[in-house]
Amino acid sequence: MPRRRRSAFWERAGATPAGVVRHPPGRTLMPRPAETSRPGRRSVLRAAAALALGGAGAAGLTGCGTAVGQGLFGAADPAGTLTYWNLFGGGDGTRMQQMENAFRAAHRAVRLRPVTLAWGNPYYTKLTLATLGRRPPDVAVTHLSRLPTLAASSLLTPLRSADLERHGLTAARFDPRAYQQAHYQGSLYAMPLDTHPFVLYYNTAVCRKAGLLDAAGKLKPLQGSTEFTAALAAGAKACGGAGAVMSITNDPSMCWRWWWTCYRQLGGGDLLAGDGRTVVLDEDRAERAAAYLARLTGRRLMPGELDQNGAVSLFTSGKAAFMLDGEWDVTTVQSTKAAFGMVRVPRLFDDAPYAVWADSHALILPRSPQRDAARLDLALTFVTSLLDDSYVWAQGGHIPAWLPTRDSRRYRDLRPQADYADAVAGAAYDPPAWYSGAGSDLETVAGGAVGLLLGGRLTPAGFVRSLRAGLRELASRPSPL
Amino acid sequence: MAVHSPTAPAAGPRAAPAAVRRHHWAGPGMVLPFLLLYLLFMIGPVAYNLVVSLFNTSLVHSGLGPFVGLRNYGEALTSADFWHTLWHTVWFTVLTTVPLVALSLALALMAERVRRWRWLFRTVFFAPYVLPVSAVALVFTYVYADRIGLLQHLLSLVGVTSPGWLSDPRWVLPSVAAATVWWTLGFTFVLYLAALQDIPADVLEAAAIDGAGPVRRLRHVVVPMLGRTTALVTVLQVIASLKVFDQVYLIAGSGGGPAGAARSSVEYVYDSGFTDMRVGYAATVSFLLFLVMLAVSAVWFAVSRRTDQGV
Numbered sequence: 001m002p003r004r005r006r007s008a009f010w011e012r013a014g015a016t017p018a019g020v021v022r023h024p025p026g027r028t029l030m031p032r033p034a035e036t037s038r039p040g041r042r043s044v045l046r047a048a049a050a051l052a053l054g055g056a057g058a059a060g061l062t063g064c065g066t067a068v069g070q071g072l073f074g075a076a077d078p079a080g081t082l083t084y085w086n087l088f089g090g091g092d093g094t095r096m097q098q099m100e101n102a103f104r105a106a107h108r109a110v111r112l113r114p115v116t117l118a119w120g121n122p123y124y125t126k127l128t129l130a131t132l133g134r135r136p137p138d139v140a141v142t143h144l145s146r147l148p149t150l151a152a153s154s155l156l157t158p159l160r161s162a163d164l165e166r167h168g169l170t171a172a173r174f175d176p177r178a179y180q181q182a183h184y185q186g187s188l189y190a191m192p193l194d195t196h197p198f199v200l201y202y203n204t205a206v207c208r209k210a211g212l213l214d215a216a217g218k219l220k221p222l223q224g225s226t227e228f229t230a231a232l233a234a235g236a237k238a239c240g241g242a243g244a245v246m247s248i249t250n251d252p253s254m255c256w257r258w259w260w261t262c263y264r265q266l267g268g269g270d271l272l273a274g275d276g277r278t279v280v281l282d283e284d285r286a287e288r289a290a291a292y293l294a295r296l297t298g299r300r301l302m303p304g305e306l307d308q309n310g311a312v313s314l315f316t317s318g319k320a321a322f323m324l325d326g327e328w329d330v331t332t333v334q335s336t337k338a339a340f341g342m343v344r345v346p347r348l349f350d351d352a353p354y355a356v357w358a359d360s361h362a363l364i365l366p367r368s369p370q371r372d373a374a375r376l377d378l379a380l381t382f383v384t385s386l387l388d389d390s391y392v393w394a395q396g397g398h399i400p401a402w403l404p405t406r407d408s409r410r411y412r413d414l415r416p417q418a419d420y421a422d423a424v425a426g427a428a429y430d431p432p433a434w435y436s437g438a439g440s441d442l443e444t445v446a447g448g449a450v451g452l453l454l455g456g457r458l459t460p461a462g463f464v465r466s467l468r469a470g471l472r473e474l475a476s477r478p479s480p481l
Numbered sequence: 482m483a484v485h486s487p488t489a490p491a492a493g494p495r496a497a498p499a500a501v502r503r504h505h506w507a508g509p510g511m512v513l514p515f516l517l518l519y520l521l522f523m524i525g526p527v528a529y530n531l532v533v534s535l536f537n538t539s540l541v542h543s544g545l546g547p548f549v550g551l552r553n554y555g556e557a558l559t560s561a562d563f564w565h566t567l568w569h570t571v572w573f574t575v576l577t578t579v580p581l582v583a584l585s586l587a588l589a590l591m592a593e594r595v596r597r598w599r600w601l602f603r604t605v606f607f608a609p610y611v612l613p614v615s616a617v618a619l620v621f622t623y624v625y626a627d628r629i630g631l632l633q634h635l636l637s638l639v640g641v642t643s644p645g646w647l648s649d650p651r652w653v654l655p656s657v658a659a660a661t662v663w664w665t666l667g668f669t670f671v672l673y674l675a676a677l678q679d680i681p682a683d684v685l686e687a688a689a690i691d692g693a694g695p696v697r698r699l700r701h702v703v704v705p706m707l708g709r710t711t712a713l714v715t716v717l718q719v720i721a722s723l724k725v726f727d728q729v730y731l732i733a734g735s736g737g738g739p740a741g742a743a744r745s746s747v748e749y750v751y752d753s754g755f756t757d758m759r760v761g762y763a764a765t766v767s768f769l770l771f772l773v774m775l776a777v778s779a780v781w782f783a784v785s786r787r788t789d790q791g792v
Binding site: 118125441 | 537539540541542549552556648735736739740752755756757758759760762
């Protein structure tokens with residue numbers, strides 16, 4: 001009989017039954033019969049595994065099981081499901097839902113799963129991480145100003161013309177400027193949905209009083225900065241308030257749009273070169289643009305500090321003649337019952353072809369390891385359905401990039417939306433850089449300086465110094481692309 | 482404290498060396514699984530982080546990317562954003578730790594004195610702690626909202642014009658800190674309550690017999706005897722606050738609220754790594770933050786050792 005030795009702690013858990021040959025020391029972790037009287041560690045583990053498998057199997061039969069499988073094990077979406085990510089809230093969100101429902105009604109076999117995420121950086125962060133994690137949505141929305149970064153990171157599927165032509169998505173049916181912007185290094189990566197410029201809203205009652213309307217009740221064309229300043233002065237006098245209002249406080253993107261418009265009209269050019277690695281700021285024109293903006297706020301024709309709600313409420317209550325804003329606020333302004341019209345931002349400077357800040361929403365197919373031909377066709381069917389519904393989208397202010405809609409009688413009669421559709425010809429997108437695009441660091445840094453200029457805390461010369469320093473700091477950061 | 486007890490005579494002269502040899506390996510053997518996990522999930526990632534911080538690693542490219550030496554460190558230490566966010570983090574730590582320690586001690590003292598319904602007070606004070614951060618954030622965005630918010634409404638009833646709790650750069654961080662105090666108070670409260678129950682009744686009785694009134698008993702008996710708990714609670718809070726991210730991101734919004742006035746260091750790491758896709762730089766910032774926390778812990782260690790020796 002072997003000498004009794006103290007059993008190790010792992011041996012005590014399932015003591016050896018009598019009569020079974022002892023395993024040699026050092027091999028005690030080999031499998032051996034589970035004890036019958038008391039559940040051993042192994043039998044518990046086995047039972048738990050069986051339970052888990054059984055549970056997963058049972059759940060697999062029900063609807064929620066697919067969600068569990070996808071959530072826990074990263075299984076692919078079942079065929080016939082289409083995930084779609086966007087960043088639309090407010091009026092845009094409601095209209096997008098309407099367009100999604102139209103698709104659902106026409107394609108009852110497809111399970112459309114739309115997800116709306118917070119606008120700006122959080123959206124792009126999630127889209128990037130989901131794509132890198134090989135779980136991207138089938139279709140997603142992007143701003144075209146963000147497209148170069150996404151494409152350079154190889155996060156997008158290039159679109160082949162053969163696939164697109166099957167669905168009638170040919171170049172001739174898109175707005176040429178937006179379509180051009182949807183390319184990166186010669187390949188097409190997105191299908192533009194709209195162009196959304198910075199525009200000029202005018203309060204009809206105030207402008208009539210100021211004598212700025214023509215016989216048909218439309219704003220008389222304004223040409224040049226002198227005429228624009230005079231119109232603002234006349235408007236301010238007529239309403240006893242401001243000539244124009246704009247969202248400035250905590251809104252660097254809006255500030256950026258206003259300065260960028262003037263800078264580009266002055267022929268200021270690209271601002272950045274080499275995908276954002278060099279700053280090519282035209283300091284003279286940058287300062288001239290800044291001086292004009294500062295003159296308007298300095299003469300109290302525009303308040304230098306105001307937030308978005310404040311701008312809309314002053315404009316709609318007749319305490320301002322004009323509002324400079326994105327066209328997407330048309331729904332908000334309409335809901336106030338104020339009589340108003342919209343035109344493209346006038347040509348203030350004629351040093352260069354007409355230009356105005358604009359961006360585009362576009363539909364992309366994020367790179368996916370599991371996109372077969374059927375899934376690609378489903379995705380393109382959905383994209384086509386959204387584009388065909390562009391009229392719904394256009395009511396929210398956006399100028400359709402889908403020419404069948406833009407050239408339709410119905411859209412051309414849509415007021416006030418069709419009145420600024422000519423702005424697309426001058427659409428000036430943000431300069432390409434890994435830190436630029438909608439809601440990006442570029443807009444925050446440059447727009448922040450514009451905000452200080454408008455608030456009177458920077459002189460035009462000081463603004464240029466601050467802008468140059470900020471841009472150089474951004475450009476000096478090593479690019480992750 | 483540790484005294485070696487001579488067990489050899491009981492076990493017999495021949496069994497002793499073998500038993501000692503086996504015991505020699507039992508300790509490390511039991512620690513081994515933990516050590517392996519610790520190496521795999523703590524030391525390993527920290528070392529990897531240190532390596533990555535020397536490269537210009539990108540989120541969207543595989544591999545470490547080009548070697549940049551200490552350039553990332555130079556960039557971080559000269560970046561205004563780095564120092565701003567570090568200052569926000571320190572300020573947040575002060576704004577949460579001090580009230581948390583003081584309030585939870587006060588509440589624990591009161592709850593301890595209650596004779597009936599004590600369980601009710603314990604439950605009520607502890608309840609917020611079990612909420613997930615998303616629920617807390619949702620509730621407090623309604624409390625702090627401009628114009629329609631609960632807090633502005635209540636203050637307007639008593640004639641106080643309140644600032645925009647989440648839109649004023651000066652108030653956004655204190656607002657988030659107050660929500661955090663409300664949320665996490667229960668944890669420190671329970672620690673204090675347990676420590677209070679550990680104070681022997683006879684010590685208090687002796688002090689009372691010696692003529693110490695309630696205030697003196699509190700100041701000279703209860704509070705000193707809670708010293709260790711206070712030290713523990715403080716360091717736990719300081720470390721938790723230095724790591725703050727969730728509630729700031731959810732309540733103040735991404736980007737850290739107006740003008741980034743509430744952006745914390747961890748959010749800066751998140752923004753650099755996931756939004757700007759600069760993983761190497763994010764690793765640098767998080768390593769610097771790690772050093773700050775290490776320094777804080779070391780200071781606490783030194784202080785608590787001195788107090789232990791003093792007592």
